[in-house]
Amino acid sequence: MSTEPTPDSTVLDEYRDEVSRPILRLFTQYGRPQLHWFTIGVITSTLARFLGLVPPIILGIAIDSVFNDDEAYSLPLVPDGWIPGTESGQFWLSVGLMGGAMVLAAIMHFFRMSTLNLFSHRVKHEVRTDTYRTMQRLDMDFFNQMQTGQLMSILNNDTNRLELFLDNMTDSAIQLAVLVVGIGGVLFWMNWQLAFVTLFVIPVAALFTYWFMSLVEEMYVDIRQTVGDLNSRLENNLGGIEVIKSATTEEYEGERVEDSSYEYFRQHWRALRMNFVYRPGLQILTSIAFVSTFVVGGIWVVSGPPGPFTGTLSVGELVTFLLLTQQLVDPLAQMSEVIDRYEDAKASSSRIFALMSIPVTIKSDPDAADLGNVEGRVEYDDVTFAYGDDEPVLHDIDFDVDPGQTVGLVGPTGAGKTTILKLLLRLYDVSDGEVRVDGHDVRDVTLDSLRDQIGYVSQSPFLFDGTVEENITYGAFDASDEEIERAAKRAEAHDFISKMPEGYDTRVGERGVMLSGGQRQRICIARTILNDPAILIFDEATSAVDTETEMLIQRSLDDLTEDRTTFIIAHRLSTVRKADEILVVEDGRIVERGDHDDLLAEDGLYANLWSVQAGEMDALDADFIEQASQRAAMGVQDED
């Protein structure tokens, strides 16, 4: 069974170790704004528990004074003048007081549950939204290392654990505190000697609990981590279900899920086994308290004070003692659940706070200026870049682009083309050198104002689950129907959208699965056009559409790109042949630059790539080549 730490567990562990007192922090940071609900919850819970003590006390008094006639009827905190003189009056007073206390306790329980649940749900809501907001601002490096399933597990499972802890545990802890203090007080007030017999278990239970907590703390951290690992595995597999089916690896994946699930089971079982010792242990302790009280009290009532004890004990007092002891037994035995939830919540909140304390390096400087509307001059000044601590993938990248120019980036796969443009969006910061837009270093302007000026159609177009229209208007939410349609027409998307059953209202499915790759690309292009940025980046944006559609898209984008700085990354060299300048990237360096004709004349890598593409066509069917050359010739004539 694999217990290798996942990369994301090491990222989180690093920061988790620095999180101190996560539960206290949870209360101070997120509980404070909801303090009023918490306070009402604590007060009503306390009152409800105290009211719960009234019936046994009244019952004891009634047994001794009304039924046995041993003692005068007297109630604590009630002046004797208020008490009826007749036995039947005292009987009905007892009934009324017990009934009243029970009804009041029920009302208090209603308020206790409503307020504590409101408190815990609000805290959970705040923690979850805050964690999400913080998380989405973290650096791309972080997302590269973390698994989506782990993040989902923090946002969902861990925050749910907090809620479970906050409502149930707060209530149980209050119950326990009130009962220990309240019952302890009443027992001491009634008969301090017998109270010692009943309550000696409390310090023993506290020591036992401390021992248990110190043993299970780390186990709960491991459990939370394995839940995340299992989530990641499931998330990965569901995302790759097509690959699994086509590679017929269902059996293999079934085993991998089984391994992850078994690991979760194993970790959980470890903690549960400890619980199996702790829980009955507590039960034994509380039973000892009950039985000892019964034995000592019983002997006392029947044949006078045993051993070192002195004074008298009535039957009513013993009944009250036993009923109250019984009330203490259950909550004490439930302590294990409280501890369980507490440790779980502690592990969860330390993961949440660890995530929140991860430093963000790609952020707007406090003195950062607003970039405003730009002309579109872009300069790369001797840029070197490495992902994380890896070897640099870009070296001495140096080029200038005038406003309105179109620049093509070509080169072998993995050469660094996409990375170059990610630096312009400031998804990563350069290791050395500078990237400037209109003369401003991208690190000196606010991130939002920079990214607002840039439209990026990525290599793997991403659509949100929603309608076509929602996807096109993403980021330009108040665009009119005409604007949406115009953008779609320019992206050559309007025709296929109109043919869909519900047109622009057609749902695209998760990640746009109900559309073809080319359709997804065109919707992403329409989205970018609608946002109307000054700088456009098309990263293999038309790689999934056929050459004819690509030509049509290019033609309709011509006037759009005319006065905007445009970067086009393409493997299909015909896509960039019209560019003002083409940068040929190889192994993270710009090895050639110039326009199409210059580069062909240079007879270097570009010319080779061009011949390879032409060479591939030689190997194709003669008819197709004939038609394709005619189309290519048409495209060239158009360009001319």
Ligand SMILES: Nc1ncnc2c1ncn2[C@@H]1O[C@H](COP(=O)(O)OP(=O)(O)OP(=O)(O)O)[C@@H](O)[C@H]1O
């Ligand atoms: N997030 C990342 N973390 C670490 N290395 C990365 C990451 N993304 C890319 N790389 C590496 O950086 C190098 C350049 O990748 P990049 O995606 O920029 O190449 P590219 O020229 O755009 O390739 P392609 O044409 O296949 O899209 C590659 O060696 C790649 O493995």
